[in-house]
Amino acid sequence: MSFMPDIAExxxxxxxxxxxxxxxxxxxxAEGALVLAAETLSSQRLADLRALGGAPVLAVxxxxxxxxxxxxYDGDLARIALPADVSLAWIAAISDPADDLxxxxxxPLVAERTGPAHLHRLALRIAKAARILPAVLVLPIxxxxxxxxxxxxxxxxxxxxxxxxxxxxxxxPVIFARVPLEASEAGRVHVFRPEDGGxxxxxxxxxxxxxxxxxxxxxxxxxxxxxxxxxxxxxxxPQLRGALHQMGxxxxxxxxxxxxxxxxxxxxxxxxxxxxxxxxxDTVEANHRLGFxxxxxxxxxxxxxxxxMGFRKVRLLTNNPAKIAMMEKxxxxxxxxxxxxxxxNAHNRAYLATKARKxxxxx
Ligand SMILES: Nc1nc2c(ncn2[C@@H]2O[C@H](COP(=O)(O)OP(=O)(O)OP(=O)(O)O)[C@@H](O)[C@H]2O)c(=O)[nH]1
Ligand SMILES: [Zn+2]
Numbered sequence: 419m420s421f422m423p424d425i426a427e428x429x430x431x432x433x434x435x436x437x438x439x440x441x442x443x444x445x446x447x448a449e450g451a452l453v454l455a456a457e458t459l460s461s462q463r464l465a466d467l468r469a470l471g472g473a474p475v476l477a478v479x480x481x482x483x484x485x486x487x488x489x490x491y492d493g494d495l496a497r498i499a500l501p502a503d504v505s506l507a508w509i510a511a512i513s514d515p516a517d518d519l520x521x522x523x524x525x526p527l528v529a530e531r532t533g534p535a536h537l538h539r540l541a542l543r544i545a546k547a548a549r550i551l552p553a554v555l556v557l558p559i560x561x562x563x564x565x566x567x568x569x570x571x572x573x574x575x576x577x578x579x580x581x582x583x584x585x586x587x588x589x590x591p592v593i594f595a596r597v598p599l600e601a602s603e604a605g606r607v608h609v610f611r612p613e614d615g616g617x618x619x620x621x622x623x624x625x626x627x628x629x630x631x632x633x634x635x636x637x638x639x640x641x642x643x644x645x646x647x648x649x650x651x652x653x654x655x656p657q658l659r660g661a662l663h664q665m666g667x668x669x670x671x672x673x674x675x676x677x678x679x680x681x682x683x684x685x686x687x688x689x690x691x692x693x694x695x696x697x698x699x700d701t702v703e704a705n706h707r708l709g710f711x712x713x714x715x716x717x718x719x720x721x722x723x724x725x726x727m728g729f730r731k732v733r734l735l736t737n738n739p740a741k742i743a744m745m746e747k748x749x750x751x752x753x754x755x756x757x758x759x760x761x762x763n764a765h766n767r768a769y770l771a772t773k774a775r776k777x778x779x780x781x
Pocket of ligand 1: 637638639640641642651652654657678679680681682683688691692701705735736737738741779
């Protein structure tokens with residue numbers, strides 16, 4: 419018997435720690451490093467980090483490095499050396515693009531070329547999963563396991579942590595109940611919870627779709643601004659209601675409400691992206707400047723929930739070919755793509771055009 423947390427539980431702790439501004443320790447055999455998130459770093463912790471000596475770096479993704487004109491010698495990331503007089507303001511300017519246009523010249527920035535970068539890479543993935551800016555301070559620490567123990571920090575075995583992050587966490591049904599909806603009185607809401615301590619996701623089942631027939635299905639990603647506030651910047655609200663309406667008309671369907679706000683970057687980062695869009699960048703450029711890919715969502719979630727609910731074939735309501743490809747790859751046959759073109763307006767026209775031009779959305 420053991421009450422010790424397993425590696426997935428330790429990772430959940432690590433995400434929470436980084437969000438709060440606590441350091442975490444990544445271990446790889448005899449090597450190890452202390453990691454702090456740039457976004458939540460306090461001046462006291464920066465001073466403490468500097469007092470440890472050594473050569474901490476600020477790791478950013480290659481997407482962010484491109485804007486900063488820093489060399490991503492490690493391919494998908496750059497390890498930027500900290501200046502001797504490093505300040506919180508310098509770290510914020512490198513990691514957060516909010517003031518890029520006002521102060522474009524941050525450098526010259528010196529990126530490390532030698533030495534391993536796998537702990538930096540893992541740290542960036544944990545920061546993304548924590549829905550904070552993908553920018554982390556990393557300092558190699560001798561006897562890192564002991565350092566973590568003495569300071570009460572979460573310490574993760576890097577190899578095992580990477581394999582947990584690479585694997586989709588199993589989702590388990592928690593409960594479902596009847597919820598009569600405007601779109602259909604025969605509505606039921608199912609709640610699914612992942613084992614890894616991540617966000618819960620929902621399935622809204624309309625009517626009693628037959629499990630051996632293709633079901634009218636929609637994978638909807640959370641959009642607080644569009645779904646709840648009626649934002650005109652995107653088409654999410656009309657798509658959500660339009661999909662439910664169509665399912666109500668046909669008498670059957672399943673809408674998965676996936677809590678992957680902002681194409682998987684979280685609401686705070688999506689608002690950062692909106693602020694960049696106000697400065698003239700489009701939806702894809704804004705994500706890149708923040709250090710993210712255009713789309714950070716994991717659609718395995720959708721196929722896993724459908725499979726758990728007993729569905730094998732879908733008529734998928736979408737304009738996004740990537741969703742179809744992911745369904746097919748994960749064992750859900752897409753027998754038909756059902757277009758979902760609703761909610762275009764003067765505010766979102768350019769956004770929808772960018773998605774068609776750069777992200778392959780079908781018009
Ligand atoms: N990062 C970012 N996310 C956005 C922006 N505008 C909307 N979103 C998010 O984009 C997602 C839209 O999701 P969906 O409508 O399911 O996906 P889609 O890729 O457009 O595909 P279909 O609607 O199925 O054609 C939601 O998570 C929104 O929160 C934006 O400008 N930046
Ligand atoms: Zn939206």
